[in-house]
Amino acid sequence: MAKKIGVTMDVGNDGVAVITISNPPVNSLASPIIAGLKEKFRDANQRNDVRAIVLTGNNGRFCGGFDINVFQQVHKTGDLSVMPEVSVDLVCNLMEDSRKPLVAAVEGLALGGGLELAMACHARVSAPKAQLGLPELTLGVIPGFGGTQRLPRLVGLAKATDMILLSKSISSEEGQKLGLIDALVPPGELLSTSRKWALDIADGRKPFLRSLHRTDKIGSLSEARAILKNSRQLAKKIAPKMPQHHAVIEVIEEGIVHGGYSGVLKEAEVFRQLVLSDTAKGLVHVFFAQRATSKVPNVTDAGLKPRPIKKVAVIGGGLMGSGIATALLLSNIRVVLKEINPEYLMKGIKTVEGNIKGLVSRGKLTQDKAGKALSLLKGVLDYTEFKDVDMVIEAVIENIQLKQNIFKELEKVCPPHCILASNTSTIDLNVIGEKTNSKDRIVGAHFFSPAHLMTLLEIVRSENTSPQVILDLMAVGKAIKKVPVVVGNCIGFAVNRTFFPYTQAAHMLANLGVDLFRIDSVITSFGLPLGPFQLGDLAGHGIGLAVGPIYAKVYGDRMFRSPLTELLLKSGRNGKINGRGYYIYEKGSKPKPDPSVLSVVEESRKLTNIMPGGKPISVTDKEIVEMILFPVVNEACRVLDEGVVIRASDLDIASVLGMSFPSYRGGIVFWADMIGPKYIYERLKEMSETYGSFFKPSRYLEERATKGMPLSELKSSRSRL
Ligand SMILES: CC(=O)CC(=O)SCCNC(=O)CCNC(=O)[C@H](O)C(C)(C)COP(=O)(O)OP(=O)(O)OC[C@H]1O[C@@H](n2cnc3c(N)ncnc32)[C@H](O)[C@@H]1OP(=O)(O)O
Ligand SMILES: NC(=O)C1=CN([C@@H]2O[C@H](COP(=O)(O)OP(=O)(O)OC[C@H]3O[C@@H](n4cnc5c(N)ncnc54)[C@H](O)[C@@H]3O)[C@@H](O)[C@H]2O)C=CC1
Structure with a gap:
C-alpha cells in the first residue's frame, strides 16, 4: 500500500x-x-x-x-x-x-x-x-x-x-x-x-x-x-x-x-x-546501517512469521552462558541453565544473580523486575527439562568433539521444532552439526562478552540453516535488546575474522621496536576504547593462544606469528584475570602500564629478529594507525568479497557494536571509504614490500583501488547468505 x-x-x-x-x-x-x-x-x-x-x-x-x-x-x-x-x-x-x-x-x-x-x-x-x-x-x-x-x-x-x-x-x-x-x-x-x-x-x-x-x-x-x-x-x-x-x-x-x-x-x-562534518557523516551512516540489519533477503521478505520462543536452555554457565542467560531473563524469557556438576552450576547461577544485582545497584533495574527475572531461572544437571524448550544456546568450552556430542544428544532430547544454536566463536557450524540430522535448525548465536551488556548478536547461518530459524533468532535477539546481524559461516565469522589482524599487527609493531604502551595510546586516541594490548589483557592471553592455531589453519598465508603471547603466559601474566598482563590490575585503581613487561617484549624481539638492522623502526602516530587498522580493512575486504555479510554496512555496525570501533567514524568499511581504497592499497603495498606478506593487499582491495570504486559497493556474486 x-x-x-x-x-x-x-x-x-x-x-x-x-x-x-x-x-x-x-x-x-x-x-x-x-x-x-x-x-x-x-x-x-x-x-x-x-x-x-x-x-x-x-x-x-x-x-x-x-x-x-x-x-x-x-x-x-x-x-x-x-x-x-x-x-x-x-x-x-x-x-x-x-x-x-x-x-x-x-x-x-x-x-x-x-x-x-x-x-x-x-x-x-x-x-x-x-x-x-x-x-x-x-x-x-x-x-x-x-x-x-x-x-x-x-x-x-x-x-x-x-x-x-x-x-x-x-x-x-x-x-x-x-x-x-x-x-x-x-x-x-x-x-x-x-x-x-x-x-x-x-x-x-x-x-x-x-x-x-x-x-x-x-x-x-x-x-x-x-x-x-x-x-x-x-x-x-x-x-x-x-x-x-x-x-x-x-x-x-x-x-x-x-x-x-x-x-x-x-x-x-x-x-x-x-x-x-565527518562525525555527522559517520553517525548518520550508523543510524541507517543499524536499521538495515533488520532486512535479510529470503528471510524477512519470505512471508514468514517468527515463532514464539518462551523457554530457552543455555548449556554452560561460564562467562558467556551466564551472560546469555542474564540477557534472556531480563526480557522475561524462561531459562534452563545446564552445567556439569553442582559446584559449577551454583557458580553459574551466582554469576547471573551478580549480573542482575549489578544492574539494580546501578539503578538500571528495579528490585521487583530483578526478582521477576531471577524467578524465571532454573539450574539443571541433566536434559530432562529440555523436552519442551523452544531453543538451546550451547556455550560450553571451545572443543569440537564436546560440541559435536552435545548436538547429537540435543537432537534426541529436544522437541523437533527446537532451534539448536551454538555460541562458538571459531568452530565451523557444519562441523558442529556433522553428527546430526538437524542441520536445518543449527545456527550460530555469537554473543560478545559481557553478553548481557554488549549489544551485537552475530547470527551465523550455514548453507543448511532454514530461513525460519534465522527469523526466530532475529526476533529473540531483538526481544533481548540486541542488534542481530546475520552473517555467513567461516572461521571467526564477520567480526573476529575481520579483526584478527588487529592484534597481530600490534604484535608486529612491538616486535619491530615500537613501544607497546604508545601503540595502545595511539589507538585509543583514534577512538577505540582500548588499545590492542590492553584488550588482550582483558580477554585473557590463554584464549589468544588457543584460537591462534585455528586461525593459522585457514588464514596462515597472512599471519604474523608472534611468540609474545606465549612468552607472556610463561612469565605468569594472563591479563586482567590474574592481575598482570602488559598492565597491572589492582582493585579500585585504573590499569597501570607494567614496565617490567618490557623484558618479555625484548625476548620476543630477539626471537623474531625483524627489526631492520637490529634497530627499532621509527614511525609516526599516523603510521601506527595505518599499520594496525589497514590490515583490518584488508581482511574486511575479503569478508565482503566472500559474501560473509549481506551488505558492507552490516560489517560497519558489527565493528561498532562488537569491537567498539568508533561510531562517529561510521564503522570499519565506511571509515576506509572515507580515506579512499586507493590510498589504503598503496600504503599496504609499501608495507608489504618492507615488512612482508602480512600486509599484502587483497584482490578485492586492489580491484576497488584500480577501478576507483568504494569498498562498500558489493558485487552480489559469491554470497554465502
Ligand atoms: C532539525 C533537527 O533538529 C534535526 C533533527 O530533527 S534530526 C532527527 C532527530 N530525530 C531522531 O533522531 C529520531 C530518530 N529515530 C528514532 O530514534 C527511532 O526511529 C524512533 C524512536 C523514532 C522510532 O523507533 P522504532 O519504532 O524502533 O522504529 P525504527 O526502526 O527506528 O524506525 C522506523 C523507520 O523510520 C525511519 N526513521 C525513524 N526516524 C526517522 C527520521 N527522523 N527521519 C527519517 N527516517 C526515520 C527509520 O529509518 C526506519 O526506516 P526503515 O523501516 O526503512 O528501516
Ligand atoms: N569468552 C569470550 O569472550 C567468548 C566466548 N565465546 C564462546 O563461548 C563458549 C563458552 O566460552 P566461555 O563462557 O568463555 O567459557 P567458560 O570456560 O567460561 O565456560 C564454559 C562452561 O561450560 C561448562 N561445560 C562444559 N561442558 C559442559 C556440558 N557438557 N554441559 C554443560 N556445561 C558444560 C563448563 O563447566 C564451563 O562452566 C565457547 O565456545 C567460546 O568460544 C564466544 C564469544 C566470546
Whole structure:
C-alpha cells in the first residue's frame, strides 16, 4: 500500500484548524512535509474562519524529527541547498509569532525537530507515555529548529543541557512535572482538550506564551554560567572527540547572553556547519546501517512469521552462558541453565544473580523486575527439562568433539521444532552439526562478552540453516535488546575474522621496536576504547593462544606469528584475570602500564629478529594507525568479497557494536571509504614490500583501488547468505 505523505488541515465549526502531519512510520519532517506545514500555517493565519490552531501527527505519533535521509543526501552531494529553511521562516515567524494561538497535541513521540515544533507552539497537551527528547547529537548535529533555545526556557538550563548532551528522552509524565507539557490527558481526549486549550488562549482565559521570550527558568547570568561550566566538563568527559557536544554549549550560551533570537540564528549557522562534518557523516551512516540489519533477503521478505520462543536452555554457565542467560531473563524469557556438576552450576547461577544485582545497584533495574527475572531461572544437571524448550544456546568450552556430542544428544532430547544454536566463536557450524540430522535448525548465536551488556548478536547461518530459524533468532535477539546481524559461516565469522589482524599487527609493531604502551595510546586516541594490548589483557592471553592455531589453519598465508603471547603466559601474566598482563590490575585503581613487561617484549624481539638492522623502526602516530587498522580493512575486504555479510554496512555496525570501533567514524568499511581504497592499497603495498606478506593487499582491495570504486559497493556474486 502506498504511504500517505502530506500535511492536512481541517477547520472545525469551533474555529480551530487542526493541522496533521502524515509521513509513516514516524511522521518525519521530509521536505514536502515542511513545505506543507508552511503552506497550512500561512493559510490558517490568513483565513478569517480560523481563530486558533492545533498541530498533531497521524497514527498516534506526533513527529520523529527532521528527515534523516536529507542528511544522507547532503553527505552524498555536499549540497546544503536541499536543507529547507525551517528555524526562522517556519518555527519563529509562522508558528511562534503567529497572532493565532497554536497548541501541540502530542502522542507517541516528539523527538528532535518534532519536539522543536511542539516547543514553538503556545502550549503542549500530551497523551501519557509519549517519548520527548532532542537526540540530534547522536547524529553528529545539534538541534536545528530552535531546540537549543526553547528547551532551556521551558525546563530550565540544567535539565535542558543534560537532556541534550546525553540525548536523553523523557516521558510526557516527567515533561509535565518539568513544565514542558501543560496538560496530560487520555489519548481519546487529546484533540478535544487541545482545541479547547487553543480557544482558551484565543479568548484570553489562558496565557499566550511564546517559549523563546520566556526567562523565568533561566536564572541569573552567573547561575547560568555555573551550569554551563558543568556542562562543558560533562561534554569533555562523555564525548571528548565530538564537535557537536562542545558546539551546542556555545550555542546555548549565545542565547543566554544575547537573547533567544540571537541564539536561534547562531544555532542555524552551527547546525549547517555540523551537518557537513565527518562525525555527522559517520553517525548518520550508523543510524541507517543499524536499521538495515533488520532486512535479510529470503528471510524477512519470505512471508514468514517468527515463532514464539518462551523457554530457552543455555548449556554452560561460564562467562558467556551466564551472560546469555542474564540477557534472556531480563526480557522475561524462561531459562534452563545446564552445567556439569553442582559446584559449577551454583557458580553459574551466582554469576547471573551478580549480573542482575549489578544492574539494580546501578539503578538500571528495579528490585521487583530483578526478582521477576531471577524467578524465571532454573539450574539443571541433566536434559530432562529440555523436552519442551523452544531453543538451546550451547556455550560450553571451545572443543569440537564436546560440541559435536552435545548436538547429537540435543537432537534426541529436544522437541523437533527446537532451534539448536551454538555460541562458538571459531568452530565451523557444519562441523558442529556433522553428527546430526538437524542441520536445518543449527545456527550460530555469537554473543560478545559481557553478553548481557554488549549489544551485537552475530547470527551465523550455514548453507543448511532454514530461513525460519534465522527469523526466530532475529526476533529473540531483538526481544533481548540486541542488534542481530546475520552473517555467513567461516572461521571467526564477520567480526573476529575481520579483526584478527588487529592484534597481530600490534604484535608486529612491538616486535619491530615500537613501544607497546604508545601503540595502545595511539589507538585509543583514534577512538577505540582500548588499545590492542590492553584488550588482550582483558580477554585473557590463554584464549589468544588457543584460537591462534585455528586461525593459522585457514588464514596462515597472512599471519604474523608472534611468540609474545606465549612468552607472556610463561612469565605468569594472563591479563586482567590474574592481575598482570602488559598492565597491572589492582582493585579500585585504573590499569597501570607494567614496565617490567618490557623484558618479555625484548625476548620476543630477539626471537623474531625483524627489526631492520637490529634497530627499532621509527614511525609516526599516523603510521601506527595505518599499520594496525589497514590490515583490518584488508581482511574486511575479503569478508565482503566472500559474501560473509549481506551488505558492507552490516560489517560497519558489527565493528561498532562488537569491537567498539568508533561510531562517529561510521564503522570499519565506511571509515576506509572515507580515506579512499586507493590510498589504503598503496600504503599496504609499501608495507608489504618492507615488512612482508602480512600486509599484502587483497584482490578485492586492489580491484576497488584500480577501478576507483568504494569498498562498500558489493558485487552480489559469491554470497554465502
Ligand atoms: C532539525 C533537527 O533538529 C534535526 C533533527 O530533527 S534530526 C532527527 C532527530 N530525530 C531522531 O533522531 C529520531 C530518530 N529515530 C528514532 O530514534 C527511532 O526511529 C524512533 C524512536 C523514532 C522510532 O523507533 P522504532 O519504532 O524502533 O522504529 P525504527 O526502526 O527506528 O524506525 C522506523 C523507520 O523510520 C525511519 N526513521 C525513524 N526516524 C526517522 C527520521 N527522523 N527521519 C527519517 N527516517 C526515520 C527509520 O529509518 C526506519 O526506516 P526503515 O523501516 O526503512 O528501516
Ligand atoms: N569468552 C569470550 O569472550 C567468548 C566466548 N565465546 C564462546 O563461548 C563458549 C563458552 O566460552 P566461555 O563462557 O568463555 O567459557 P567458560 O570456560 O567460561 O565456560 C564454559 C562452561 O561450560 C561448562 N561445560 C562444559 N561442558 C559442559 C556440558 N557438557 N554441559 C554443560 N556445561 C558444560 C563448563 O563447566 C564451563 O562452566 C565457547 O565456545 C567460546 O568460544 C564466544 C564469544 C566470546
